[in-house]
Amino acid sequence: MTTQGSLKKILVVGGGSAGWMAALLIAHSVKDKGIQVSVIESETVGVIGVGEGSTPVMKRFFDTLDIQESEWMPECNATYKSGIAFDGWSTKSGHDSYFHPFVTMVDNLTLPPFIDNVKARLQGADVCALPNKFFLSAHLAENNLAPIANHNFPFFTTYGYHFDAMLLGKFLRKKALQMGIEHIRAHINNARLDDQGNIAAVVLADGNELAADFFIDCSGFSALLIDKALKTPFVSYADNLLNDSAIAMPTDIGEKIPTLTVSTAMKHGWAWKIPLQNRFGNGYVYSSAFTTADQAEHELREKLGLLESDTQARHLKMKLGRVEKHWNKNCLAVGLSQGFLEPLEATALYLTQMTAAIFCLFLEKGDMSAQAQQIYNQEINDYFDGHRNYIIAHYKTNTRTDTEYWKANAANLHAIPDSLKQIFATWLEGGDLGDEIRRQKIEKYYPVASWYALLAGMGMFPDVERRLGQNTSSQTSPLGDFIPRCALNFRDHRTVLSAQVQTEAHSMAA
Numbered sequence: 408m409t410t411q412g413s414l415k416k417i418l419v420v421g422g423g424s425a426g427w428m429a430a431l432l433i434a435h436s437v438k439d440k441g442i443q444v445s446v447i448e449s450e451t452v453g454v455i456g457v458g459e460g461s462t463p464v465m466k467r468f469f470d471t472l473d474i475q476e477s478e479w480m481p482e483c484n485a486t487y488k489s490g491i492a493f494d495g496w497s498t499k500s501g502h503d504s505y506f507h508p509f510v511t512m513v514d515n516l517t518l519p520p521f522i523d524n525v526k527a528r529l530q531g532a533d534v535c536a537l538p539n540k541f542f543l544s545a546h547l548a549e550n551n552l553a554p555i556a557n558h559n560f561p562f563f564t565t566y567g568y569h570f571d572a573m574l575l576g577k578f579l580r581k582k583a584l585q586m587g588i589e590h591i592r593a594h595i596n597n598a599r600l601d602d603q604g605n606i607a608a609v610v611l612a613d614g615n616e617l618a619a620d621f622f623i624d625c626s627g628f629s630a631l632l633i634d635k636a637l638k639t640p641f642v643s644y645a646d647n648l649l650n651d652s653a654i655a656m657p658t659d660i661g662e663k664i665p666t667l668t669v670s671t672a673m674k675h676g677w678a679w680k681i682p683l684q685n686r687f688g689n690g691y692v693y694s695s696a697f698t699t700a701d702q703a704e705h706e707l708r709e710k711l712g713l714l715e716s717d718t719q720a721r722h723l724k725m726k727l728g729r730v731e732k733h734w735n736k737n738c739l740a741v742g743l744s745q746g747f748l749e750p751l752e753a754t755a756l757y758l759t760q761m762t763a764a765i766f767c768l769f770l771e772k773g774d775m776s777a778q779a780q781q782i783y784n785q786e787i788n789d790y791f792d793g794h795r796n797y798i799i800a801h802y803k804t805n806t807r808t809d810t811e812y813w814k815a816n817a818a819n820l821h822a823i824p825d826s827l828k829q830i831f832a833t834w835l836e837g838g839d840l841g842d843e844i845r846r847q848k849i850e851k852y853y854p855v856a857s858w859y860a861l862l863a864g865m866g867m868f869p870d871v872e873r874r875l876g877q878n879t880s881s882q883t884s885p886l887g888d889f890i891p892r893c894a895l896n897f898r899d900h901r902t903v904l905s906a907q908v909q910t911e912a913h914s915m916a917a
């Protein structure tokens with residue numbers, strides 16, 4: 408077993424977003440300990456180049472490395488993200504679009520009336536229970552306001568980002584080189600194991616070997632070390648989550664820059680729309696069991712108004728699931744090599760960051776024991792499964808019946824892990840969802856507000872359509888003008904982004 412004291416060289420295999428993120432976090436964590444961190448990437452295998460939305464936790468990554476938003480955001484055409492709108496996922500009256508907000512401090516005031524209304528609605532009362540009307544983030548997104556409050560606003564606001572994945576990779580590489588991380592360009596053919604089954608070295612295409620004490624596998628879906636060399640068992644999510652393919656295409660951005668990702672239900676999956684400073688990133692995540700790549704591309708082009716356009720579409724395959732052991736022998740898998748949930752909640756880089764950051768805690772303590780490995784692997788597995796369950800909930804609660812794809816998702820019996828069954832049961836019984844989520848200790852994956860937003864947003868209310876009829880009170884929030892008045896403390900998104908460029912120019916001149 409490797410001990411921290413015997414660690415002199417850590418080799419990160421792969422220079423995609425995961426590779427550079429992991430290298431930066433690890434190098435930051437072991438700085439001044441005389442450990443060399445190197446990143447090797449192939450000249451012939453590119454990066455996946457998609458993955459343009461984040462959760463709020465990404466801010467912590469930049470804060471840890473003391474990288475200012477005014478430095479990285481303009482270089483990556485990045486924008487702020489207040490949450491995700493789900494369009495067309497529910498057929499329930501009044502629920503054709505709902506918002507999953509990133510919770511803010513103001514929600515401490517608005518969540519209780521939302522929950523009261525949800526409970527009343529579950530008992531048949533005709534009251535508003537659409538999350539859009541109760542969360543500041545939803546209002547900011549609806550009005551293209553950046554989620555950065557003026558100084559006099561006393562509440563903390565949470566937000567994520569959108570960014571150009573290729574530019575982010577370049578930016579992280581630049582920062583890594585500045586930190587003294589070594590960058591090697593060479594193609595790896597395979598790995599050589601020692602007599603205890605640890606990785607001794609990677610074998611390059613030119614026949615040379617690169618040895619290290621510890622390896623970080625960030626080689627993407629090819630999983631060169633964790634799978635091909637160490638044969639770590641893989642837990643597939645294919646029974647739970649049916650999508651296995653994606654298409655990506657850009658479109659022009661307008662004058663206003665939105666602060667939300669839009670996820671629109673399609674015939675055989677869903678389409679993302681992500682605003683960057685210079686373009687929208689669009690894509691269609693679908694199941695190849697229900698449609699062909701050509702049909703899916705046609706459907707996406709039609710949606711984007713690109714049927715006659717020569718804009719290139721990128722087709723991608725996805726392997727959903729996770730390895731059983733993210734840390735196996737002297738190898739840690741980070742990024743797509745360790746597993747992937749489909750991108751519905753844009754969680755991949757979040758899981759990448761958590762995988763690397765939690766490993767750094769063990770590294771800093773110098774605890775590389777078998778017990779540490781076991782505790783660590785359980786924790787990361789729980790992160791993956793916890794996030795998977797939240798994503799499954801979107802598909803199970805969809806009420807579309809227009810295609811076999813949507814019907815199969817709603818009917819999929821594999822798709823209900825016990826944790827989710829309990830959540831659905833508590834909801835339908837009108838019980839306290841917060842208590843149930845705390846009992847299951849899953850709040851760290853998704854907060855209580857996210858679960859309420861999802862289930863209420865989907866309109867998971869008994870006989871709601873029949874009871875509501877034509878009544879309009881279901882659209883009116885009891886909060887009056889509280890949220891719009893809070894929003895007076897926020898400025899136009901494009902204006903805030905333009906100011907960042909000036910701030911950075913100013914700090915470089917100083």
Ligand SMILES: Cc1cc2nc3c(=O)[nH]c(=O)nc-3n(C[C@H](O)[C@H](O)[C@H](O)COP(=O)(O)OP(=O)(O)OC[C@H]3O[C@@H](n4cnc5c(N)ncnc54)[C@H](O)[C@@H]3O)c2cc1C
Nearest residue numbers: 421422423425449455458460595626627742743750755756
């Ligand atoms: C359709 C889709 C949408 C997504 N959307 C999101 C999103 O909104 N938010 C989010 O957080 N994530 C998203 N993701 C996931 C995100 O794209 C990835 O998590 C992220 O890009 C990290 O990828 P990676 O670095 O693990 O792998 P890659 O980018 O594939 O990098 C692999 C690296 O390994 C190197 N390599 C491979 N083989 C060899 C070899 N033989 N020798 C040497 N080097 C080698 C390559 O050169 C490359 O540098 C999405 C993914 C998909 C498929």
